[in-house]
Amino acid sequence: MVVGELAHERDLIIIGGGPGGYHAAIRAAQLGQSVTLIEKDQWGGVCLNKGCIPSKIITHGAEKFASIRESENIGIESKNVTFNMNTFTEYKHKTIKKLRESVQLLCTANKVEMIKGAAFFLSENKVGVENGDQYNVYRFKHAIIATGSSPQAPEGIKVDNKRILDSWSITSLDLIPENLFVYGSDYIALEMSMAFEALGSQVTLILDNSKDDFDYDLSINRELKRVFKKNQIQVIRNASISKAYSDEKAVTIILQNRNRIETITGTHLFTSSFAKPNIENIGMDRIGIETTESGFIKVNKQCQTTCSNIFAIGDVTEGPVLAVKAMKQGKVAAEAIAGIGAEADFRFIPAVAHTRPPIASAGLTEQEAFAHGYEVEIGQFPLSNNGYAGLIGKKDGFIKVIFDKKSKLLLGMHMIGDGAIELISSGILSLEMIARDEDLLFPLYPHPSINEALLEAVEALKNQAIHLTPNLKKERFNV
Known part of the structure; x- marks a missing residue:
């Protein structure tokens, strides 16, 4: 390969066309920058093609299927309803393709130059881009690294993407597992457990030794135990997988459970993974960008790296591996490059899970509030007492x-139940605007709706909730 001296001039180079990258590109273009977006694989990145969107298509399909089977109570007869995996897979591919095309159309409409290829830094103001036999050099004023991360399975588990699956390959399954073991406690483990149970799998959830519960408020954790029991999802706690391997027919798992070792088998194993930032092959060593002890790129609140004209966003930086984080950082980086005083603050980043029922949280949990030294007041309202939730059978x-x-x-808002993921925005806004209880008590809430449960949760603080019986007003409601 002969590298020519000619370098194309650009204002801003963005490496990675995932949610963070294309949000940064479009925001920078809105601010008058000449933007080049480089992606070596598919537009939309892992989130759109392998992660967030495919997994949510699975959870959506599972919820639809379960809802149809549960609809006999309102007169819809559904005894012969089946789930056709081939049709579902076709729907998934069509949906992802349309969303991918939408990303391209949005970038094109904003005059973002889109280049396919693998990019790597040659110096603090140059990148090389290789695509097959084609090679070009670009000189830039600023650059944003948005190359994402890859799943890394726990030690002892070799993902074969057929029977032993990670967060990328489980979304590509073309069948419903007969017996699915799920190893992990994050939101993806919860989503896959509940989705495949609804689709017909016998599911066992394994929590490793470092986790005897989930990273939610203690009340949500208690409710999850009840939901698992109701749905016949077995939970194995205080255990770890020391080894897992598969053959053509089954997966064998060596389980270390307290003081004993046992062997269990099933048709499939899904394991939650560690996020490994994709920064090994982008030439960072040439320009001296510093990383943290855990291997992520160091950034400040403007997403600026230790190389002042280069920024980093998304999974390559420390923090939750979430698209919402990457998108916000992308906009912040674009605005900081344009001279706007923007900052990325994830104090009230929402934690959501598209489970059955959905989970959504923002702010401090009860246990965190006590740990921070707060004297807390808690209001809690069960959806079983909400008229609309009863009407729709949720x-x-x-x-x-x-x-x-x-x-x-x-200090915090936590919910599990139908509509939680949409309703948590009220909690995030309230936290950001430093709301007091009176700020949530004063507005009118639509009737009938699950929104009213939020009002009554706040009213429960003052023993004013209309749809709580007196004994529950005197004592905090426990699930």
Whole structure:
């Protein structure tokens, strides 16, 4: 390969066309930058093609299928309803393709130059881009690294993408597993457990030794135990997989459970993974960008690296491996490059799971609030007491609010139940605007709706909730 001296001039180079990358590209273009977006694989990145979107198509399909089977109570007869995996797979591919095309159309409409190829830094202001036999050099004023991460399975587990699956390959399954073991405690493990149970798999969830529960408020964790029991999902706690291997017919798992070792078998194993930032082959060693002890790129609140004209966003930086983080950082980086005083603050980043029922949280959990030294007040309202939840047959779950007793400031909001993922925006806005209990009590809430459960959760603080019986008003509601 002969590298020519000619370098194409660009204002901003963005390496990676996932959610963070294309949000950064479009925001920078809105601010008048000449933007080149480089992606070596598929537009939309892992989130659109292998992660967030495919997994949510699975959870959506599972919820639809389960809802149809549960609809006999309102007169819809569904005894012969089946789930056709081939049709579902075709729908998934069509949906992803349309969304991928939408990303391209949006970038084109904003005059973002889109280049396919593998990019790597040659110096602090140059990148090389290789695509097959084609090679070009670009000189830039600023660059943004948005190359994402790859799943790394726990030690002892070799993912074969057929029977032993990670977060990328489980979304490509073309069958419903007969017996699915799920190893992990994150939101993906919960989503896959509940989705495949609804589709007909016998599911066993294994929590490793470092986790005897989930990373949610303790009330949500208790409700999850009830939901698992109701749905016949077995949970093995305080265990770890020391080894897992597969053959043509089954997966064999060597399980270390407290003081004993046992061997269990099933048709499939899904394992939650560690996120490994994709920074090995982009030439960072040539320009001296510093990384953290855990291997992520160091950035400040403007997403600026230790190389002042280069920024980094998304999974290559420390913090939750979430598209919402990458998208926000992308906009912040674009605005910082344009001279706008923007910052990325993830204090109230929402934690959501598209489970059955959905989970959504923002702010401090009850246990975190106590650990921070707050004297807390808690209001909690069960969806079983909400008229609309009863009407639609979605009575599982509750809404919980946590306030500082002295200042009356909202500290956290946690919910599990139908509509939780949409409703948590009210909690995020309230936290960002430093809301007090009176700020949530004053507005009118639509009727009938699950929104009213939020009002009654706050009313429960003052023993004013209309749809709680007196004994539940005197004592905090426990699930």
